[in-house]
Amino acid sequence: MSNFVRIHEVGPRDGLQNEPGVISVTDKVALIDTLSSSGLHDIEVGSFVSPKWVPQMADTDRVLAELTPAKGVRYAVLIPNMRGWEAFQSARVPGVSYEIAVFISASEGFSQANLNCSIAESVERLVPVVRASEVPVRGYVSCVTDCPFEGAVAPEAVVRAVGLLRDVMPMQISLGDTIGKGTPDTVRRMLGAVLERVPASDLAGHFHNTGGRALANIEVGLEMGLRAFDGAVGGLGGCPYAPGAPGNVATEAVLELVHGLGFETGVDIAAIRQAAKMARAMR
Ligand code: HMG
Ligand code: MG
Numbered sequence: 001m002s003n004f005v006r007i008h009e010v011g012p013r014d015g016l017q018n019e020p021g022v023i024s025v026t027d028k029v030a031l032i033d034t035l036s037s038s039g040l041h042d043i044e045v046g047s048f049v050s051p052k053w054v055p056q057m058a059d060t061d062r063v064l065a066e067l068t069p070a071k072g073v074r075y076a077v078l079i080p081n082m083r084g085w086e087a088f089q090s091a092r093v094p095g096v097s098y099e100i101a102v103f104i105s106a107s108e109g110f111s112q113a114n115l116n117c118s119i120a121e122s123v124e125r126l127v128p129v130v131r132a133s134e135v136p137v138r139g140y141v142s143c144v145t146d147c148p149f150e151g152a153v154a155p156e157a158v159v160r161a162v163g164l165l166r167d168v169m170p171m172q173i174s175l176g177d178t179i180g181k182g183t184p185d186t187v188r189r190m191l192g193a194v195l196e197r198v199p200a201s202d203l204a205g206h207f208h209n210t211g212g213r214a215l216a217n218i219e220v221g222l223e224m225g226l227r228a229f230d231g232a233v234g235g236l237g238g239c240p241y242a243p244g245a246p247g248n249v250a251t252e253a254v255l256e257l258v259h260g261l262g263f264e265t266g267v268d269i270a271a272i273r274q275a276a277k278m279a280r281a282m283r
Contacts, residue, residue, distance in 0.1 A: 005263045006042065006228040007251060008174070008204060009035055011279060012063075013044040013078055014248050015236025017056045019283060025062045027282040032063070034278060035233060036070035038271035044076040044101065048084035048091075061091035069096045076101050076138065080115060081125040085132055100133055101174075102126040103140035106161040109149030110142055110178065123164045130168050139165040140206065144175045144190050145182035152186070155193035162194055172202050174230055177217065180210025180247065187217045191224045200225030207249045209235065214249035215257050222261065229254055234276035236283075252276055 012032050016023050028045075035043050045067065046060030060077060067075070076099040079085055085100075092098060104122045105111040111119045130137050141161045143153050162173050175194065177187070187205075194203065205221040205228070207214035218229055231251030255269045 001225060002227050003263055004227060005222075005258045005265050006204075007040060007254060007265050007267055008042040008044065008076075008228065008230045009040050009233060009251055010044040010206070010230045010248060011035070011232035011234065011236045011251065013046050013057065013076075014230075015232040015234070015279070017047065017054050018237050019056055021283075022056050022059075023282050025059050025066060027278075028059075028063050029066045029068075031233070031275060031278050031282065032067050032075075033070075034271065034275040036068070036073045038275065039265070039267040041072060041266075042074050042076060042099065044078065047078035047080075048087040049078065049080055061087065064091045064093060064096075069093070073097065074099050074136070078103060078140075079126075079129055080122070082128050082132075085129045097135075099136045099138055100129070101138045101140060102129060102165070103142065104161055104165060105142040105147075106153050106158045107143040107147035107150045110147050113149065114142065119161065119164070123168065127168055130171075137169060137171045138204075139171045139173045140176055141165065141173055142176040142178045145177050145186040146179055148179050153190075155190045158190050159193050159197055162198060166198065170202070172204055172228065173198065174204040174206045174228075176206040177208055177214075180208035180212075180214065182207070182211075182217050183213055184216050184220045187220045188224070191221065191226070195224060201227065204228035204230060206230040208237070209247045209249045215253060218249070218254060218257060219261075222258070222263070229258075231255075233272055234279035236279055250276065 051058035232248030235250035
């Protein structure tokens, strides 16, 4: 089994979307450019969602225009619908490597709170986006163990949501413990069910550290064969539509864990710590 773990940095999107104030484009770009010199290959830099819902991401077009593209780095943006796809089309810079991320929930309650529609409707909205995509597509499934509105989420609901996305197109699915309530037991059960349908190489773990168990949950993921994990530099983040969700797992903590276990990532932890300092200073 591979000894390489791919780290997806989501701080500039999942982290900064949850900050009470709006961070300037200059600060965002400085953070992204520091991250892109660390050896990371994947950085999620913003989203094209409604500015009324998430004002913190309303300047993603300017972020794309102003960042300095680094060789070997793919810049990801989160897109919910064709309106977001069109905004991305206008903002993308020729020659830069991009990925789009589409997102649905395993629970109806979170789907309504986050996207103002049912799970089925959210899939309908993203089908034309994925069909139009022209760039690699990643899918998120939120609330893979617990939902802030409905409590425990059954592994079968996660399998169903993963299937809905992969029926649109085979894509990597990032499994989100949106509110950080997952435990090694619930994560193991959920992963066991998903792995019956999807190979570990097509899955990523996206853990929030609200309950302090993100690293333990990542270890479960590693044991079960996952080799891709999301982190947010400095532990920034949360989700504006998931009460009690502050704090994505810190990228530097993920690196310490996986390097300590003998995995390689190609990411320079000193550069990430430097970026974490910047992130803390701009809040
Ligand atoms: P809606 O209000 O149901 O949609 O929002 P609508 O189609 O009726 O549109 C309403 C208004 O929004 C209209 O403008 C549209 O033009 C506009 P108005 O006529 O009122 O002036 N609009 C848009 N504007 C810009 N970009 C767009 C767009 N779409 C519509 N793409 C919508 C539906 C999905 C837009 C809304 O619910 C929304 O933006 N939600 C925000 C979702 C979000 O960003 N959540 C946080 C990220 S997900 C997350 O953090 C979880 C994750 O990290 C994994 C995990 O941890 O689980 C990924
Ligand atoms: Mg998240």
